[in-house]
Amino acid sequence: MNTDQKALQELLFQLADDDFILAYRGSEWLGLAPHIEEDVAFSSMSQDTMGHAVMFYEMLEELGAGTADDLAQLRKPQDFRNAVLVERPNGTGHYMEQPNYDWAYAVARTYLYELFKWVRLEALMSSSYQPLVQISRKMMTELRYHLMHWQTWTKHLAGGGQESRDRLQAAIAQVCQDIEGLFSFGPHADAIVAAGLIADASTLKARWLEKASDALAKNGLALPDAFPAPSHDGRAGEHTEQLADVLNTLSEVYRLDPAAAW
Amino acid sequence: MIAQTHDEKLAAFLEKIDNGGKIEADDWMPDDYRTQLIKLISMHGMSEIMGALPEKEWVPKAPTLRRKLAIMAKVQDEMGHGQLLLRVAEDLMAPLGKTREDMLNDLFTGRLKFHNVFHMEAPTWADAGVIGWLVDGAAIITQTMSLDTSYAPYSRALHRICAEEKFHAQHGESIVLALAEGTEQQRRMLQDAVTRWWPALLMFFGPPEGGKISSNQQMNMRYKIRSQTNEELRQVFFDKYVPRIFHLGLTLPDPTIRYDEAAGQWIYQQPDWDEFKQIVSGHGPRSVQRLDLRKLSYQQAQWVRDALLNNTQQAI
Amino acid sequence: MSEQAKPNGFDIYEVFSQRTPTSSFVHQFSLLAPNHEVAMSMARENFLRRDSVVNIWVVKRDDIYVCPPEEREFLERLDNKAYRETKGYGDLQSKWRAHRERYEAEHSNNQ
Numbered sequence: 084m085n086t087d088q089k090a091l092q093e094l095l096f097q098l099a100d101d102d103f104i105l106a107y108r109g110s111e112w113l114g115l116a117p118h119i120e121e122d123v124a125f126s127s128m129s130q131d132t133m134g135h136a137v138m139f140y141e142m143l144e145e146l147g148a149g150t151a152d153d154l155a156q157l158r159k160p161q162d163f164r165n166a167v168l169v170e171r172p173n174g175t176g177h178y179m180e181q182p183n184y185d186w187a188y189a190v191a192r193t194y195l196y197e198l199f200k201w202v203r204l205e206a207l208m209s210s211s212y213q214p215l216v217q218i219s220r221k222m223m224t225e226l227r228y229h230l231m232h233w234q235t236w237t238k239h240l241a242g243g244g245q246e247s248r249d250r251l252q253a254a255i256a257q258v259c260q261d262i263e264g265l266f267s268f269g270p271h272a273d274a275i276v277a278a279g280l281i282a283d284a285s286t287l288k289a290r291w292l293e294k295a296s297d298a299l300a301k302n303g304l305a306l307p308d309a310f311p312a313p314s315h316d317g318r319a320g321e322h323t324e325q326l327a328d329v330l331n332t333l334s335e336v337y338r339l340d341p342a343a344a345w
Numbered sequence: 346m347i348a349q350t351h352d353e354k355l356a357a358f359l360e361k362i363d364n365g366g367k368i369e370a371d372d373w374m375p376d377d378y379r380t381q382l383i384k385l386i387s388m389h390g391m392s393e394i395m396g397a398l399p400e401k402e403w404v405p406k407a408p409t410l411r412r413k414l415a416i417m418a419k420v421q422d423e424m425g426h427g428q429l430l431l432r433v434a435e436d437l438m439a440p441l442g443k444t445r446e447d448m449l450n451d452l453f454t455g456r457l458k459f460h461n462v463f464h465m466e467a468p469t470w471a472d473a474g475v476i477g478w479l480v481d482g483a484a485i486i487t488q489t490m491s492l493d494t495s496y497a498p499y500s501r502a503l504h505r506i507c508a509e510e511k512f513h514a515q516h517g518e519s520i521v522l523a524l525a526e527g528t529e530q531q532r533r534m535l536q537d538a539v540t541r542w543w544p545a546l547l548m549f550f551g552p553p554e555g556g557k558i559s560s561n562q563q564m565n566m567r568y569k570i571r572s573q574t575n576e577e578l579r580q581v582f583f584d585k586y587v588p589r590i591f592h593l594g595l596t597l598p599d600p601t602i603r604y605d606e607a608a609g610q611w612i613y614q615q616p617d618w619d620e621f622k623q624i625v626s627g628h629g630p631r632s633v634q635r636l637d638l639r640k641l642s643y644q645q646a647q648w649v650r651d652a653l654l655n656n657t658q659q660a661i
Numbered sequence: 662m663s664e665q666a667k668p669n670g671f672d673i674y675e676v677f678s679q680r681t682p683t684s685s686f687v688h689q690f691s692l693l694a695p696n697h698e699v700a701m702s703m704a705r706e707n708f709l710r711r712d713s714v715v716n717i718w719v720v721k722r723d724d725i726y727v728c729p730p731e732e733r734e735f736l737e738r739l740d741n742k743a744y745r746e747t748k749g750y751g752d753l754q755s756k757w758r759a760h761r762e763r764y765e766a767e768h769s770n771n772q
Contacts, residue, residue: 110404110413113420114397115638117646118653119428119445120692124706126421130414137410152409179402180634181641186649228705235702239695243652250648336408336470343528345408372730418710425707432673432691445693505690505708653695654670 090274091212092148093164094281097269097318098203099139100165103155105196106133107329108169109189111178117186124232128193131225138218156334157341160327161320164269167313168196168261170326187247190240191254194233195295199265201226202290203281211279234298241302255299256307263310266291269318362569367497370436378568381561382496383437385570387448390430392460395452396480397423398635399463403473412520416473419516422509429502436498453640455627461548464629471524471531471538477517479542479586483549485510486581495569525593532594539590540598544616550582551575552618583611673722674700676707678714686718697721 084092109129116122140151148154171192174184204226207219240251266288268275276283296306315321337345354373361368368374397420404420407413435445451457462480467473488507494500524535553576554562565571573581583604590597602613623629627636671693677686689708694700700719709717728736743749 107405110417113404113417114394114401114424115642117642117649118693119394119424119431120694120703120707123421123425123428124703126417126424127706127710130417130421133410133414133417137414140410155410178405179638182638183645184642186646232702235698239656239699240649240652242656243649244655246648247652247655332405333413335406336403339408340528340530343531344526345412345523369730371727421710425710428692428707429690432693435693436673502690509711650671653699656695 086274087278088146090271090278091280092143092146093269093271093318094275095139095143095146095148096162096164097166099136099143099154100163100317101136101169101196101200101265102132102139103136104163104165104326104329105169105193106130106136107333108171108173109193111173111182112184112189115178115182115184128229128232131229135222135225138222142214142218152337153341156330156337158330160322160330163320163322163326163330164318165322165326166261166264166267166317167315167321167323168192168258168264170317170323170329171261172325185250185254187240187250187254188257190233190236191251191258194230194237194298195255195258195262196265197226197229197233198294198298199287199291201230202287202294205290206282206287207280210281215280237298237304238302241304252304255304259307259310261313264313264315264317267313267316267318269316362495366495367500368495369497377564378570379437379440381564381568381570382499383434385565386430386437386499387434387451388458388460390427390434391448391452391457392463393423393427393430395459395463395635395639397427398638399465399467399631400473400476402467403470406470407473408470415516415519419477419513422513426502426506426509429505433498433502449639449643453636453643458625458627461621461624461629462542462545463635464624464627464632465542465545466630469534469538470520471534472541474517474520474524474535475538475542477513478521479517479539479546480549481510481513481517482586483546483582485514486578486585487550490573490578491571493569494571499570521593525595535593536595539595543598544620546582547579547613547616548618548621548624550579552621553579553615580610583613587611671695674704674719675722675725676700676704677718677720678705678709678712679716680712680714682715686716691722694719 106129109125109132112122113126113129114122116125136155137151140154143149143154144151149157169192173189174182176182176184201223204219204223207215210216210219237251240247242248266284268281268284272284275281281287292306299305315323355375358368358373358375358378368378400416400420400423404413404417407416431445431448434448438444438447448457452459462476462483467476485507488503488510492500492503492507494503521535524531554574558566558574562571562574583602587597587602587604599614602611604610605612624632627633672695673691674694674697675691676689678689679686689704692700692703692707694703697719701717704717704719705714
């Protein structure tokens with residue numbers, strides 16, 4: 084594999100794994116959201132996000148990286164390229180037992196991630212890799228609804244009284260602990276940018292900062308002044324223990340017999 | 346002529362439904378009609394909401410990307426069905442001053458029951474398939490029977506639900522067929538799940554009448570809320586599914602089951618109806634755990650609902 | 662509508678949708694929400710997951726004035742208004758045919 088091919092695959096894994104793992108976290112909320120109507124709406128967005136991950140895995144499949152199902156379910160944690168932010172648990176407990184989930188964190192994480200995703204897709208619209216240009220346009224269509232939806236939640240939690248506002252602001256601070264990890268392209272960053280696949284990380288970060296600050300300022304909220312260096316660089320395959328748990332769950336059935344038709 | 350006395354109103358009401366007329370939430374209705382509907386529809390709605398939980402266990406674990414998406418959509422639909430039915434129940438209980446919150450509290454205290462099947466364990470992926478194929482199959486039968494119910498809002502909800510249940514049944518069939526056509530391990534998993542679910546599926550339709558229809562059933566039929574008995578529905582289920590189970594080379598944990606040509610019905614071994622009573626009164630294998638899950642998530646999100654309300658009040 | 666609950670203090674919103682720019686709005690169902698904005702953010706996914714829509718209305722149920730049940734009987738009318746409908750004009754086709762045939766017969770005679 085030459086440098087450009089390697090760079091392309093690395094970027095595709097980042098795109099696919101971010102969406103895949105966040106969609107998994109979203110699916111853990113199924114049946115547990117604060118309001119029944121919201122439960123239904125949130126699930127649609129988790130499905131959209133997992134659908135986007137599938138589109139990226141299928142692009143990798145076409146490049147000969149392996150089948151989409153194998154890529155999603157049989158790689159080891161250190162082969163995953165998602166940012167650590169998306170693998171963070173929804174709270175303490177397990178989705179089947181004592182899920183002490185934090186809705187403020189769900190709103191803050193999903194909204195700030197999806198704003199980043201918007202910026203990243205916008206940048207991919209001028210990618211040198213044509214299939215990424217086309218796919219980005221499609222995904223942005225669905226993302227518009229997500230952003231409207233999370234903006235509404237941000238507004239309502241921000242304006243929902245002191246407790247709610249404090250919880251949301253705390254969740255934003257918690258998300259921002261991991262935010263730098265989104266703006267890493269990992270060890271192959273130079274090759275990714277040199278191949279013209281996407282704008283460089285600092286450009287993405289500047290655009291995201293502008294968007295996220297505006298979105299929060301509208302609701303009297305703010306981002307922290309500085310973001311700590313990430314505890315793990317997910318793009319380099321560094322992950323928390325939680326990712327291993329997530330992957331074990333995701334592949335529990337498939338691993339019984341990956342050769343079987345399911 | 347507008348009826349004035351209670352008897353005149355009742356007579357007009359009965360004449361209307363006997364002629365195929367439909368009742369709306371704001372129409373006059375006898376108190377016991379309202380009570381029956383609230384009982385039936387709130388139980389149906391809560392069963393959908395509680396039914397999301399056993400299947401939800403398999404959402405992340407579904408074995409392929411396509412199956413993960415499909416089962417997520419399916420469980421989402423169950424929540425959506427719960428939403429439709431609870432809305433219908435809420436409008437019925439509004440004149441009594443009761444709300445969705447009261448229904449949830451009734452669920453937590455055990456006053457409001459949910460279907461026996463959702464108290465059961467779903468320990469393997471094949472259980473997710475069997476729930477989609479046979480539990481949803483059973484649900485389609487009972488819901489289709491009620492499509493023509495005299496209560497129009499329930500009928501409208503059921504029309505939406507039945508349209509989606511067709512996708513659910515296909516989703517379940519697709520999982521089951523893949524397992525049936527698969528490896529020895531997959532077939533064994535499927536057989537175990539069918540064996541495990543069989544008694545619960547029989548119980549799903551409720552106890553047989555044994556020649557004597559309960560006063561509840563009688564009232565539901567008089568009011569055209571439902572049109573068939575538990576046993577009639579169970580027989581429809583056998584007609585449709587027993588042959589298919591055998592066509593897949595699967596067995597049932599009932600060596601006596603057979604179609605009696607002369608009697609024109611299936612002869613089968615009764616499940617343990619005492620156990621059924623135990624299960625629906627909250628003593629099933631997973632009753633406590635699932636109720637705890639629902640209760641915990643509801644309580645934890647109280648601050649969110651408060652915030653939404655605060656916001657509205659401030660905005661006005 | 663007359664039955665108005667305030668479940669959790671939330672209001673009931675009726676959801677309507679339009680399938681194409683030239684189709685009419687159709688009522689879908691109702692949901693509970695604290696206000697219009699939240700109702701709108703949940704409306705499509707609750708009732709239109711498998712349908713294409715170009716527009717959605719959410720209407721607070723309190724704001725709908727519904728024909729009271731006892732007055733709905735007045736919505737009935739006699740079936741004696743064929744003159745308003747195309748079925749009241751079923752003789753036109755045969756008349757036109759007769760005129761055409763007479764005309765064609767006259768013309769063929771003149772040739």
